[in-house]
Amino acid sequence: MSTPFGLDFGNDNSVLAVARNRGIDIVVNEVSNRATPSVVGFGPKNRYLGESGKTKQTSNVKNTVTGLKRIVGLSYEDKDFEQESKYITSKLVKMDDGKVGAQVRLAGEQQTFSGAQLAAMYMDKVKDTVVSETKANISDVCVAVPTWYTEAQRYTIADAARIAGLNPVRIVNDITAAAVSYGVFKTDLPEGEEKPRIVALVDIGHSSYTCSIMAFKKGELKVLGTAFDKHFGGRDFDRAITEHFADEFKGKFKIDIRENPKAYNRVLTASEKLKKVLSANTAAPFNLESVMNDVDVHSQLTREELEELVKPLLERVTEPVTRALAQAGISAEEVDFVELIGGTTRIPTLKTSISEAFGKPLSTTLNQDEAIAKGAAFICAIHSPTLRVRPFKFEDIHPYSVSYSWDKQAEDEDTLEVFTKNSTFPSTKMITLHRTGDFAMEAFYTNKEELPVNVEQKIAKWEISGVELGEGEESVPVKLKLRCDPSGLHIIEEAYTLEDIVVKEEIPLPEDAPEDAVPEFKEVTKTVKKADLTITAHTFAMDSKTLNELTEKENELHAQDKLVFETEDRKNALEEYIYTLRGKLEEEYADFASDAEKTRLKEMLQKAEDWLYDEGYDSIKAKYIAKYEELASLGNLIKGRYQQKQEEKRQALRAKQEASQMADLAAKLAAQRKAEAESKDKKTDAEGDVELD
Structure with missing residues (x-):
């Protein structure tokens, strides 16, 4: 799930x-x-x-x-x-x-x-x-x-x-x-x-x-x-502050951050922080070290100055x-x-x-x-x-009116406004057309003058195929289900032909009709679904071939990122192991390795370190793992002895603690028994005393 x-x-x-x-x-x-x-x-x-x-x-x-x-x-x-x-x-x-x-x-x-x-x-x-x-x-x-x-x-x-x-x-x-x-x-x-x-x-x-x-x-x-x-938006405020300081620094510090993308980006980032400070304060300082050419800059800005910088925006x-x-x-x-x-x-x-x-x-x-x-x-x-x-x-609204057209190549092109401006979506409209064969439909924004200049008027095109005329028919009715889906996308969800069929319907008997009255029937003509049509959509959606290719490309890049991360992780693990083991070899592990083992392991650690910072600085994951395991083959042996000794100490300490606890418990029980015996003796003595006249 x-x-x-x-x-x-x-x-x-x-x-x-x-x-x-x-x-x-x-x-x-x-x-x-x-x-x-x-x-x-x-x-x-x-x-x-x-x-x-x-x-x-x-x-x-x-x-x-x-x-x-x-x-x-x-x-x-x-x-x-x-x-x-x-x-x-x-x-x-x-x-x-x-x-x-x-x-x-x-x-x-x-x-x-x-x-x-x-x-x-x-x-x-x-x-x-x-x-x-x-x-x-x-x-x-x-x-x-x-x-x-x-x-x-x-x-x-x-x-x-x-x-x-x-x-x-x-x-x-x-x-x-x-x-x-x-x-x-x-x-x-x-x-x-x-x-x-x-x-x-x-x-x-x-x-x-x-x-x-x-x-x-x-x-x-x-x-x-x-x-x-x-x-x-906020970026317009950030840019206004940055441009203000760019002009100021040019005159004050003789540097032009517009010529250096890295310097400009640093000032832009700092300007964003300054903007946030000015939301809570009326003035704020601005300081950056070594912006470019080893020049440190410093200035300040007030809230009023910022508002003046973005005055056209505020209007x-x-x-x-x-x-x-x-x-x-x-x-x-x-x-x-x-x-x-x-x-x-x-x-x-x-x-x-x-x-x-x-x-x-x-x-x-x-x-x-x-x-x-x-x-x-x-x-x-x-x-x-x-x-x-x-x-x-919840319902959203259409920002623009949308119309559909058909018979684009014919002189008698027809157009119908289907989804009006400010109408709600998701919504569905059913229309019926009479067609003589396969045809195409287009969706487009009705009024081009309402659109922003960068929005294309055409929305989508569909080819409807499978329309067949019966014997003696001049045209066949086609039912189309036009939909603006929940994402605001315009689609033709369904298309099918219709046919008229004659069916018999029972005529309702009057209320006073005898019980043995014979029902009568009449013939009525009904329009029913005849056959589904094939819809071939031409929208802004990516075709399946391109989508699959880009998905494979993304999977490759994802796998490469993962490999680089894991390689860096193994490299860091090797580096950490070298320094950790070298330190412990002089301290905790000193009594658990022979002189020969120490000498050999120190040589191995030095070689691994030299390799890591030379030819192994940019190596592959498998080599880092191999180097780690090579060191661990001896290092873990020594570590195992140390851990065994530590475990023995823990066991001995635990046994000592348990023995002490048992001794304390025995002493406590003995004291309890002694107290009970003394109490019993006192009671017996009291019962044995006889008062004589």
Whole structure:
């Protein structure tokens, strides 16, 4: 049985959660952090994923890929590409399919990986983290992604999960996952005919800002409106601080950190920490040693100065709020609560602006960093066939209208708007077409002018085959089941032909009919399913051949990482054994080895140490094991004598303690018997005394 796994796929950090023990638990990583850096790094032998990638980022800046969430499914020609490339230090290139990939050096070779592969590498890492922490089987996952993800990006994330060996049961909007977390764990929500609670969720994370208006009742949630700003987040504050100091250091210390990627990254990292300090303090110092050219830098920044640096950004704070309220068709006064999530909402000036926009105080009853992951884990649990969860119904909304067309090559092309803007999903629509043969259908966003300029209007295409005309038929009715599934993906779930058949139906007898009345029948025509049709989908999903190839590639890289880790582990074990055994040979083991054995073992240890730091510095796992076993063949013999002597001492001490305990017990029993005898004698003497007159 798979334990439900929820992944809040963040731009800077990701949070992992599982549904178990009748609750939702956050999974800590290998260094006990509750959030794992969304980083994929590449080195001379292996990859550095998560925490290790973040640790090595400054020294490995060109081979470290960040911003995975932003480059997944991103087109190289997209206007957002120029914006994203400012934040990513690795080299971004154009892949064969026109999407963005990263060019890095791995194991001494230049290699290129797609956004899907990079996301899969990271998901494979966090899957191992969850398995290691929970000791459970992990296969099903619900991934929380930004509301602004296109259909192409949602398919890419699903493919990345499959490459990592996971089954993506649902791709959910992150703000909706947080709302599910709110709805499930709140105990005071209205019920039945009561007015629903209107809650505005405001999520400002590392790279984007989303505002969603939700209606809550006990056991259900409905999204009323959602708006976003794709380029408003904590990283914009970090970049503004870094650019400010870059200008200052150029004049003050005569260094230009923009010319040195490592120096720039160090200042950027320190700027992020400074930003967090300024959330709680009005001013903070800034000091860094040896930034570049052996120059130490120092400065300070006040909260007012920071707000001035990001003034153009702050002017856009209320835009998503205004648009979300307009889409929901309500006023700010009708909102009951405003909940904040996301780390960047801790910045005081943002909190003030949002509070003023709604005209009411803000709430932080949700865990700002973990609410999305917990909601995603709960949603994954809903899809589990073996778990019982608290009933909770939730619906998201279509941000754009979606239409379907057919007879694309014919002059009489037909189009039908199927899923209207702001309608809820998941949803299903049935339509009937009259066809003369096989045909194709396309799904597309109805109004191109409503779309962001980087979103392709076409969504998917399907070829429907197997349509056969009967004798004398000019056309045959075809029933199509069109669906927007829970992940917001548009599919044709079923297609089949219909036929009319004549059946006999019994005519109901009148109430006063005699008991022996003979029933009468009438012939009626019914439309029934005739035959299933074959649906060939052409979506943004990866074809099976490519998916299998990339899965094999990821498995190879995973195995290589594991081998490098195990090799390093055996190398460290050998090094530790050499120094430990050498020290003990002069102390604890000194009386348990002959002079010849000591001389021989010392020579072996010296040779092993020389080999380890010379030709064995970069050897293979098997050689480290062989060297260890060679030393252990004699070292363990001496160790065995020492342990035997220690065991003899322990046995002797135990025997002495037991003898002492037995002696004490015997003495105690003897004293007890003596006391009882004396007591008996006194009683006898008392009974023998006779008083005479």
